[in-house]
Amino acid sequence: MQETVLSVQNLSKKINGKTIVDDVSFELRAGEILGFLGPNGAGKTTTIRMLVDLIKPTSGTVTICGKPVQREPEQALRHVGSIVENPEMYGYMTGWQNLEHFARMQDGIDEARIREVTSIVKLQDRIHDKVKTYSLGMRQRLGIAQALLGRPKLLILDEPTNGLDPKGIKELRTFIRQLAQEGLCLLVSSHLLSEVQLLCDRFVIIHGGKVAAAGTVEQLIRSAGNQVLWQFEHGEDGIRELLKDSRIQLIERIDYGDAAAQPAAKAVTAMSEELIPETVARLAAGGVRIHGVCKAEPTLEEMFLTMTESETIA
Amino acid sequence: MLRLAALIQNEAMKLWLKKRFLVIVLILLILIPVFTYAQHKMVKNNREHFADWRNQTLQQIADIENTLSSDRIPEEWKKGRRIAVQQLRYYLEHDINPSEPSGVQFTREFLGNAITLFIPMLVLAIGSDIVSGERTAGTIKMLLTRPVRRWKILLAKLLALTLYVSLTIAVTVILCYLISGFVFGYGGFGAPVLTGFRLQGGTVDAQAVHAIPQWRFLLMQAGLCWFASMIVAILGLMVSVLVRSTAASMVTMMAAIIAGSILSSMSSTWTSAKYLFSVNLKLTGYLDGSPPPIEGMTLPFSVAVLSVWGAASLAVSFRVFTKGDILN
Numbered sequence: 001m002q003e004t005v006l007s008v009q010n011l012s013k014k015i016n017g018k019t020i021v022d023d024v025s026f027e028l029r030a031g032e033i034l035g036f037l038g039p040n041g042a043g044k045t046t047t048i049r050m051l052v053d054l055i056k057p058t059s060g061t062v063t064i065c066g067k068p069v070q071r072e073p074e075q076a077l078r079h080v081g082s083i084v085e086n087p088e089m090y091g092y093m094t095g096w097q098n099l100e101h102f103a104r105m106q107d108g109i110d111e112a113r114i115r116e117v118t119s120i121v122k123l124q125d126r127i128h129d130k131v132k133t134y135s136l137g138m139r140q141r142l143g144i145a146q147a148l149l150g151r152p153k154l155l156i157l158d159e160p161t162n163g164l165d166p167k168g169i170k171e172l173r174t175f176i177r178q179l180a181q182e183g184l185c186l187l188v189s190s191h192l193l194s195e196v197q198l199l200c201d202r203f204v205i206i207h208g209g210k211v212a213a214a215g216t217v218e219q220l221i222r223s224a225g226n227q228v229l230w231q232f233e234h235g236e237d238g239i240r241e242l243l244k245d246s247r248i249q250l251i252e253r254i255d256y257g258d259a260a261a262q263p264a265a266k267a268v269t270a271m272s273e274e275l276i277p278e279t280v281a282r283l284a285a286g287g288v289r290i291h292g293v294c295k296a297e298p299t300l301e302e303m304f305l306t307m308t309e310s311e312t313i314a
Numbered sequence: 315m316l317r318l319a320a321l322i323q324n325e326a327m328k329l330w331l332k333k334r335f336l337v338i339v340l341i342l343l344i345l346i347p348v349f350t351y352a353q354h355k356m357v358k359n360n361r362e363h364f365a366d367w368r369n370q371t372l373q374q375i376a377d378i379e380n381t382l383s384s385d386r387i388p389e390e391w392k393k394g395r396r397i398a399v400q401q402l403r404y405y406l407e408h409d410i411n412p413s414e415p416s417g418v419q420f421t422r423e424f425l426g427n428a429i430t431l432f433i434p435m436l437v438l439a440i441g442s443d444i445v446s447g448e449r450t451a452g453t454i455k456m457l458l459t460r461p462v463r464r465w466k467i468l469l470a471k472l473l474a475l476t477l478y479v480s481l482t483i484a485v486t487v488i489l490c491y492l493i494s495g496f497v498f499g500y501g502g503f504g505a506p507v508l509t510g511f512r513l514q515g516g517t518v519d520a521q522a523v524h525a526i527p528q529w530r531f532l533l534m535q536a537g538l539c540w541f542a543s544m545i546v547a548i549l550g551l552m553v554s555v556l557v558r559s560t561a562a563s564m565v566t567m568m569a570a571i572i573a574g575s576i577l578s579s580m581s582s583t584w585t586s587a588k589y590l591f592s593v594n595l596k597l598t599g600y601l602d603g604s605p606p607p608i609e610g611m612t613l614p615f616s617v618a619v620l621s622v623w624g625a626a627s628l629a630v631s632f633r634v635f636t637k638g639d640i641l642n
Contacts, residue, residue, distance in 0.1 A: 084459065106460060
């Protein structure tokens with residue numbers, strides 16, 4: 001069991017009587033990259049702000065490296081580097097002055113460290129220019145440099161890809177992976193799964209202020225249940241026979257082929273894959289002509305969309 | 315403790331790099347010569363008409379007495395004029411020129427006039443966005459996620475502000491002296507100034523009146539100016555904590571200060587207005603014995619009222635800043 005860097009327990013926040021975050025719990029262990037996903041307005045940013053003590057939770061606790069953030073912010077936050085939403089720095093100061101400013105807020109950061117983080121984010125050439133002349137990508141990098149200053153154990157990036165062009169996003173991904181390889185533990189939030197899917201070891205999907213799903217990609221897909229695709233020569237008869245087993249649910253039916261007598265059909269069903277052999281035997285005994293059987297795994301993207309969109313539309 | 319020093323350095327650096335102080339020095343560099351020129355014109359005019367300052371003072375007294383006989387002037391105003399006459403007479407009796415032109419005298423007059431409006435505005439120009447500016451720019455999110463307690467950050471901001479308020483007063487005095495001294499001469503430190511007038515109703519109690527050298531008077535004025543400015547700065551800090559937008563916080567404070575100066579000039583019969591902070595800002599008035607905006611106000615009273623306002627807004631600022639959620 002690896003050391004738990006971040007532990008969030010039963011975190012809730014009510015603002016003006018409205019519950020924004022509702023009983024959210026998750027953990028982050030050393031060396032992990034956690035994707036924190038959810039559509040806009042799901043409560044991601046509010047949760048992240050509670051992690052870094054910008055917002056006081058109504059109930060629940062956040063513990064970073066064993067220190068409760070709400071009661072001992074000084075001890076807890078020294079292990080955290082964060083960018084909450086946009087990487088806003090002082091525009092009237094140079095990048096270097098900004099880093100000096102934040103370095104002064106923590107012990108043990110010397111000029112060598114400032115130079116080090118500057119070169120980590122490859123900002124050496126422009127570090128002595130005023131931040132207001134920076135592009136968004138450069139500001140993002142300066143923000144990360146700031147977050148890295150205090151040699152954190154946990155790096156929190158809220159929507160880090162917002163406003164970046166594809167090249168910038170790609171660079172950022174490479175960069176995040178590199179940081180994780182160096183042993184940093186990251187929490188990356190996004191409203192777009194595709195942007196962080198390849199990056200993260202585990203995901204927490206939040207929707208309507210609640211944790212909708214959590215786990216590794218495999219776990220998430222397994223929890224969604226297996227789908228099995230059937231193909232029958234005679235759709236009507238085949239599906240009727242198939243559904244006689246109550247453990248099998250029909251998700252979708254697609255008719256195809258000649259409509260002359262009885263059209264052939266594909267049936268997408270939710271069922272355990274252990275049931276396949278006996279079902280095949282049962283259908284064959286019942287005279288159903290099976291043209292094909294195959295397992296179909298939903299992609300994480302599909303899952304994410306069904307999980308987060310169903311309720312939005314409803 | 316070392317950390318606090320670093321935090322103050324941060325805040326002082328931010329204020330410096332925002333170039334606010336530079337703007338203030340520029341404003342002073344433009345305005346002081348303008349006032350100096352106006353004063354110079356007046357002095358020249360008086361020299362042409364009067365043989366010496368005694369004639370001039372006598373003429374002043376005669377002018378005021380003329381207006382006193384007019385029916386159209388409200389009784390409230392007359393009270394103030396009568397006091398002025400008595401003071402001028404007192405100066406004459408003691409053979410002291412109430413306004414011997416010099417660099418120091420100009421500075422004294424300038425401070426006396428600037429304490430209610432001009433210097434508070436300069437102070438607000440520096441400090442009114444000290445917290446709201448960080449909110450508007452979003453930098454507050456980075457500032458408050460660092461491992462530093464929020465009260466320390468606000469304290470550092472307050473101390474940096476104190477530093478700049480002190481600098482503003484010092485620079486105002488120094489620039490006034492240097493610029494006006496070029497015209498009126500750099501002397502006047504030892505010139506006697508009368509202070510200690512006690513006002514009772516419409517008469518002046520001259521028992522406690524004594525002359526002090528002008529440099530001491532100026533120093534006392536600067537001290538009172540500093541105190542009044544600090545109260546304005548602290549109130550500005552509170553508004554800056556409470557109001558998210560920089561423009562709104564600036565306007566709120568300006569409105570409060572201007573309202574006070576309007577109320578003072580109404581020499582109002584609404585006596586409870588004396589508990590408003592901005593009516594009490596003209597602390598230097600108590601030194602030269604000009605009548606207070608509302609009867610019964612004294613220097614200790616005004617200092618007490620301002621202190622209460624300052625303490626209350628500090629309490630509100632720290633409470634809200636340390637407990638409040640950062641939502642924007």
